[in-house]
Structures are given as C-alpha cells and as structure tokens.
Amino acid sequence: MGMVAYILYIIYHNIIYYKGEIFMKKLALVLGSLLVIGSVASAKEVMPAPVAEPEVKIVEKPVEVIVYRDRVVEAPAKWRPNGYVSVMTKTEGEIESTGEKDTDRTWEGADPRTRLELKGSVNITENQNLEVRSRDWRGLTHNNNKVIDRNEVYVQHSYDFGKLGASKVGVVAETRYTYKKVNKQALRERVNFNFADYLFSNDYIKTTNAVLAPEFTYAWTRSNDHTETYGLYADYQADIIGGVTFEAEFEDLFAHTRENVADAKDEKGNTGAVELTLNRPTTLYAAGKHKVVFEPKMVYATSWAYDKKSIENGFDGIVRENGKKERWGDYTAKFEPIVKYSYQATEYVKLMANAGAEYVNRNDARHSANHWRWQPYAELGLKVNF
Numbered sequence: 001m002g003m004v005a006y007i008l009y010i011i012y013h014n015i016i017y018y019k020g021e022i023f024m025k026k027l028a029l030v031l032g033s034l035l036v037i038g039s040v041a042s043a044k045e046v047m048p049a050p051v052a053e054p055e056v057k058i059v060e061k062p063v064e065v066i067v068y069r070d071r072v073v074e075a076p077a078k079w080r081p082n083g084y085v086s087v088m089t090k091t092e093g094e095i096e097s098t099g100e101k102d103t104d105r106t107w108e109g110a111d112p113r114t115r116l117e118l119k120g121s122v123n124i125t126e127n128q129n130l131e132v133r134s135r136d137w138r139g140l141t142h143n144n145n146k147v148i149d150r151n152e153v154y155v156q157h158s159y160d161f162g163k164l165g166a167s168k169v170g171v172v173a174e175t176r177y178t179y180k181k182v183n184k185q186a187l188r189e190r191v192n193f194n195f196a197d198y199l200f201s202n203d204y205i206k207t208t209n210a211v212l213a214p215e216f217t218y219a220w221t222r223s224n225d226h227t228e229t230y231g232l233y234a235d236y237q238a239d240i241i242g243g244v245t246f247e248a249e250f251e252d253l254f255a256h257t258r259e260n261v262a263d264a265k266d267e268k269g270n271t272g273a274v275e276l277t278l279n280r281p282t283t284l285y286a287a288g289k290h291k292v293v294f295e296p297k298m299v300y301a302t303s304w305a306y307d308k309k310s311i312e313n314g315f316d317g318i319v320r321e322n323g324k325k326e327r328w329g330d331y332t333a334k335f336e337p338i339v340k341y342s343y344q345a346t347e348y349v350k351l352m353a354n355a356g357a358e359y360v361n362r363n364d365a366r367h368s369a370n371h372w373r374w375q376p377y378a379e380l381g382l383k384v385n386f
Contacts, residue, residue, distance in 0.1 A: 083122035083129075088352070088381035090115045095362070096373040113137065117381075131156045154178040168197035186219035190233060200238065209237035212253075224260075231255030247277045254306070257315060269315030270306035275299060289344040297338070302331035318366055331369065334360040348386065354379040 091114045119133040137150040156176040164171050172192045179185050192213040199207040213233040220226035234250040252273045259267045278298045285292040303316050304327050311317035311325045318326040338356030345351055355378050362371035 079126055081122055081124060082386060083120065084383055084385045085120045086118075086381060086383040088117045088119070088379055090117070090377055090379045093376040093378075095375045098373075127160045127162075129158045129160075131158070150181070152178065152180040164193070168195075170194035170196075184219070184221050186217055188215060188217040190215035192233075204241045206239045207236070208239060209235060211235045227257060227259045229255050229257045243280055243282070245277075245279045245281070247275075249275045249277075251275070252303075259313075267313045267315075269310035269313050271303060271310055271316040272306065273301070273303040275301040284339075291342050291344075293340045293342075295338050295340065297334075297336040299334040299336065300331065303329040305329070320367075326366075328366060330364040330366050332360060332364050333369075334358055336360075348384055350383045350385075352379070352381040352383065354381075 114137075116136045117133065119131075121129060121131045123129050132153075132155050134153045135151060154176055156174060158172055158174045161171040161173065163169060170193070172194070174188075174190045174192065176188045176190075177185070178188070190213045192211045194209065194211050196207045196210040199210050201207060211234065215229075215231055215233050217229040217231075218226065219229075229252075232250075232253040232255075234253045235247070236249075237245070237247045240246055250272065252271055255271050255273075257269050257271065259269075261267070276299070279295055282294045283291065284294050305311045305315060305317035306327070308317075308325050308327075311319060311327065316327075316329045318329060320326065336356060336358050338354055341353045343351040355376075357374050357376040359372060359374050361369040362373055363369055
C-alpha cells in the first residue's frame with residue numbers, strides 16, 4: 001500500500017506543477033518508470049524468493065578391517081580322501097581234549113594255524129568308498145599249505161546316494177568281487193536301503209541299523225560251471241537297555257539259486273540263512289592312551305530251505321535216515337569271550353592285542369550236534385588312519 005500512495009503522489013505533483021508539452025513528456029516518462037518499478041515491487045511482495053536447497057552428496061566410506069593378532073580365524077577345511085590300513089595276525093591254539101594223534105588238530109606241519117589279515121579302506125570322494133581285505137591262512141612261514149582253500153580276498157566299492165527323496169531312508173550301492181579257495185570267484189551287486197530312522201528309538205531299545213537290500217550274485221569256478229543267486233539281504237542292529245548290543249543278520253533272507261554244472265541239468269533252490277549275535281562290551285580300564293575292553297559274544301547261526309525241492313537238490317535242509325525231509329539245516333551255537341587291549345600310539349596309529357576263546361559245537365549237524373570244545377586264540381595288530 002505504501003508504494004501505491006507514493007505513485008499517486010508523484011502523479012498529483014506533476015499535474016499541479018507542470019503544464020503543456022513538457023508536462024506530457026515528463027508524465028509519460030514518469031508513468032513508464034513507475035510502471036516498471038511497481039511491477040517489480042509487486043512481484044517482490046507476491047512471490048517469495050526461492051530458497052536454494054542444499055546439494056545432497058553421497059559419501060562412500062571405506063570399510064575398516066580390524067585384524068586381531070591374538071585371534072586366529074580358520075577357513076573350513078576342504079574335504080580330502082581319508083581312510084585306514086590295518087594288519088592283524090590271528091593264531092589259534094589246540095581244540096580242547098585233542099592230542100597229536102587226532103586228525104582235527106588246528107595246524108598242519110610245525111606251525112600253528114595262523115591267519116594274516118590285511119585290510120584297507122579309503123573314502124575316494126565324499127560319497128564313494130573302496131575297501132580291500134585279504135585273509136591268508138598259510139601261516140607266517142607258509143607251512144599251512146593244506147588249508148590254502150580257506151584263503152580269501154575281496155574288493156568292494158560302495159556309493160552313498162544319501163537319502164531317498166524327501167524320506168529318511170539311506171541308499172548305498174555296493175559292488176563286491178571275491179576270490180576264495182582255488183579259483184572260486186564271485187561278483188555281487190547289492191543296494192542297501194536303511195530304515196533305521198523309522199524304527200525303535202527309546203530308553204529301552206535304539207535302532208542303529210536296519211538294512212533291507214536286493215542283491216544278485218554270480219559265482220563261478222570255470223567258464224561252464226557257475227551259480228546265479230537272486231535274493232534279499234537284511235541286517236538289524238540295536239542297542240538294548242543295559243549296554244547290550246543285538247544283531248540279526250540275514251545273509252539270505254530269501255535266495256533263489258540256479259546252479260549250472262558242466263554237462264548236467266541246472267538245479268534250482270530257495271534258501272535262507274541267519275546269524276543272531278548278542279554282546280555286552282564293558283570297558284575294564286581306560287587311562288590316557290590305554291584301553292581294555294571285555295566282550296562276551298554269543299552267536300547262533302542256522303539256515304533253511306523254503307521248499308522240499310530245494311532239499312532234494314541239496315541246497316539246504318536235512319534228509320533224515322528214514323527219508324524224512326526237514327527244512328531247517330545245520331546250526332552253530334557259539335560263546336566267545338574276548339579281552340581287547342588298544343594303545344593309541346599317535347593321533348593316527350593304534351596298536352591292538354586281543355586274547356579270546358571259542359566254545360562251539362564242532363559237529364554242527366542239527367540232530368547230532370556235539371563236540372562242544374574250547375579253542376583259544378590270540379590276535380596282534382596295527383591300524384593306521386590317514
């Protein structure tokens with residue numbers, strides 16, 4: 001409002017004091033000047049002056065890395081192949097109540113019957129394992145040549161597929177080649193399905209292994225003499241209350257065998273076999289690198305035929321003197337107490353020394369099992385992990 005009054009005052013002054021042409025020229029000049037000044041002044045009154053916004057700057061600060069000299073942070077170790085190699089010798093003494101004239105002595109020649117076992121196992125990858133075992137019964141000086149047919153070597157490759165889909169069933173495939181006796185060879189394929197996570201697990205019984213496995217075995221001695229076996233393998237292991245362990249191993253839960261003999265008709269049979277084991281490992285002494293454990297094992301093993309035809313073909317079962325056929329075959333019942341001593345020499349090397357004895361029926365015929373005799377043995381071995 002002050003600016004408008006000032007303009008009116010100037011106009012009035014010029015009208016009163018100036019006349020004529022000079023007045024008109026001055027009036028036009030004054031009005032033009034005032035119009036410009038008024039416009040600028042009005043604009044300044046209506047439009048606020050723009051406020052300059054501060055410029056936003058992004059400042060990247062370097063990350064400070066602090067190294068503690070008293071702290072060591074280790075990266076996770078990369079997987080590498082690992083396994084073990086072991087050597088074990090076993091020397092068996094005389095069977096109880098036998099003398100030099102007895103034909104069932106435990107040695108031939110001057111050497112006691114001694115078995116040398118070499119075993120190695122290596123995890124090739126995180127899923128694959130290779131295992132090799134050799135058992136030589138000829139003794140350290142090879143005087144036991146008459147028992148060469150008991151020698152055995154096997155090579156086994158296994159592949160762990162992990163869990164089956166979204167289930168808790170573990171799957172492991174095994175391939176084993178065995179060379180036993182004189183030119184007796186076998187190739188076995190087996191796929192193990194482990195259902196342990198679905199079975200008993202409480203204060204009284206805890207399942208540690210529950211395997212059901214279809215398998216196929218091809219065995220031969222000559223190119224025209226072979227045996228084919230299709231079957232099921234099963235193994236159940238559990239820890240029972242009181243520190244007792246139990247195992248039921250069905251080497252043949254069911255086995256269909258077709259035997260091809262040179263220049264003869266094929267023979268077929270359906271059989272089964274089981275071995276039951278009870279054990280109660282007890283630590284007698286443990287101090288530092290020394291440990292002594294006592295194991296009183298009890299084992300019962302038997303076999304059977306599923307049908308009479310299998311008995312007639314001689315695959316299993318019993319034919320009595322009166323011609324009666326029985327499906328259950330021979331059996332073995334054994335009590336085997338053993339004391340095991342181990343010394344952990346280094347992180348990777350263990351020394352072992354065992355002393356035990358077997359009390360078992362030397363005649364395993366089902367209806368005439370007898371000659372229950374003790375036989376002592378001693379073992380000495382070394383195991384190296386890598």
